[in-house]
Amino acid sequence: MKVGLVGFAGSGKTTLFNALTGLKADTGFGGKEAANLGMIKVPDARVDFLAEIFKPKKKTLAEIGFVDVAGPDAKKSEKGLDAKLVADMRLSDALVHVVRGFDNPALTRPPDLLRDLEEFEAEMVFSDLVQVESRLDRIRKEGKKGAEKTFFETLAAHMEAGNPLRTLALSEADLASVSGFAFLSQKPCMVLCSVADDAAGRELGDDLKAAAKKRQLTLVHMAGRAEAEISELGPEEQAAFLADLGVTAPARARFIAAAYAQLELISFLTTGEDECRAWTIKRGTVARRAAGKIHSDIERGFIRAEVIPFADFKALGTEAKCREAGKLRLEGKEYVVQDGDIVHFRFNV
Ligand SMILES: Nc1nc2c(ncn2[C@@H]2O[C@H](COP(=O)(O)OP(=O)(O)O)[C@@H](O)[C@H]2O)c(=O)[nH]1
Ligand SMILES: [Mg+2]
Incomplete structure (x- = not known):
């Protein structure tokens, strides 16, 4: 399972990557081209229980792999899906779209969760639409008619109306026929709002909730930078700082719960004297x-x-x-x- 962290440059992706993985990748704009890779172990009391009974040599938790896809340089543009970024995104099994709710002095635009959500989602839809259009061009050139043409026209019409492919009900067979495209707007996706510290314990706005619901996206919000700092502390200190922020569990725990639900993941277990282990699969x-x-x-x-x-x-x-x-x-x-x-x-x- 590989989850791509995506979103506009400066939206707080690398900071959240650090909060979630406990790693210390460079944040800010360093002109860095390579993606950051990390894992989070999924805490699972069932594995602990089985290990108590089987006393295996090894206890292994399920892991979610993260790719902090290197975004484009903010100075070139505040947005933009360049070819490399799109290619990286297509390789992910699921996407976490990070939107910015904090003031970033390096960017000219003020923070706006709804604007970023709508614009970046539109970019992903557009990138899929370009692919569908190019397939349609070929179908037309070859003078083909019939089911394939109708099918791709349906996809195009859905996206031209601004909708992601995930909201189009497709049969298993149709889904399989387009799996090779690895459409971005069809991937399981959740939206992670990186908000200012004082907004961490507050509800998100109704307009934002409506925009997410329309696209079948789950919303999670957290104060990215504060959470990254808190993740470096010991357990007791963590609890005190989290309470100050107005949240009950650390970013990682809240993220895992939301990701399992939205990305429709479950775990099965294996036991034995060598290893007790949880494995993550799609429902x-x-x-x-x-x-x-x-x-x-x-x-x-x-x-x-x-x-x-x-x-x-x-x-x-x-x-x-x-x-x-x-x-x-x-x-x-x-x-x-x-x-x-x-x-x-x-x-x-
Ligand atoms: N105030 C505030 N600043 C943040 C927060 N998250 C990230 N930043 C800052 O915003 C800048 C960009 O963050 P970064 O994680 O590198 O964004 P990326 O380009 O999406 O990877 C850095 O200077 C961070 O320190 C946050 O939650 N609050
Ligand atoms: Mg970054």
């Missing part, structure tokens, strides 16, 4: 694909999955008792894995 993933998260051999040689829901395991305490109580199920390759499933894959290579 709706079938057992065979989930097995591929662990190893491609397990996906290829998939025979079946032995599944115990975590709640049952927690209540009964051992695998043997779960088996006796009929809580261990055998599932086939098309089984849709559920959040908290403890899965043991049977496979042959």
Whole structure:
């Protein structure tokens, strides 16, 4: 899972990247071209519980990988999706769009969450529209008629009206047929408002909420710079400073909760003497694909999955008792894995 942090230059992306990952990448405009890469571990009490019981050599939490995509130089323009930026964004599984609500002295425009949200979302839609138009040009040149032309015309019309592709209901087959484009406005996305310290504990405006809802985007807001500083402190100090800001949990915890919901992520679990581990998958993933998260051999040689829901395991305490109580199920390759499933894959290579 790779999440791209995107947004206009100077919107506070790298500062948030630091707050979320605990790293210390350079902020401000250094003319830096390379993207920052980092991971956040997803705290999971279920993994802790399993590790208590199995006493494995290793306990491994799920991770979300972050790419702080290097934005264009602010002096060239305050916005702009150059080719490299778009290419980086297309490689992300999901996007977190950072919008600026704090005053940045390096920029001429005053902060405006709604304006930035609408403008940058429009840029992403535009970049997709250019791709669709170029496909349509080719279809027209080749004199083709029929379903393909109609389909791409539908996409174009939707975007010309200013709508992201994510709000267009498409069939599974249609989605698969355009997956190669890696459309930006179709990616799972949430909007992270980086706000001034005194706004951290306040509700966001209704106009902003409406603009997000129209685009099927979740909004999260946090005081990026303060959170980045707080993330460097010890646990007790953190709690005191967070209370001052008017928030109850650190940025990372709030972010993970929102990201799992908006990006439709769940975790399944594996246990053993070597390792107890959580694996992140998209909701709706079938057992065979989930097995591929662990190893491609397990996906290829998939025979079946032995599944115990975590709640049952927690209540009964051992695998043997779960088996006796009929809580261990055998599932086939098309089984849709559920959040908290403890899965043991049977496979042959
Ligand atoms: N006041 C304030 N300044 C911030 C905040 N977040 C970032 N900044 C400052 O804004 C500038 C740009 O931030 P940066 O994270 O580098 O933005 P990026 O270009 O999107 O990566 C830096 O000087 C930061 O110190 C914030 O929450 N509040
Ligand atoms: Mg940056």
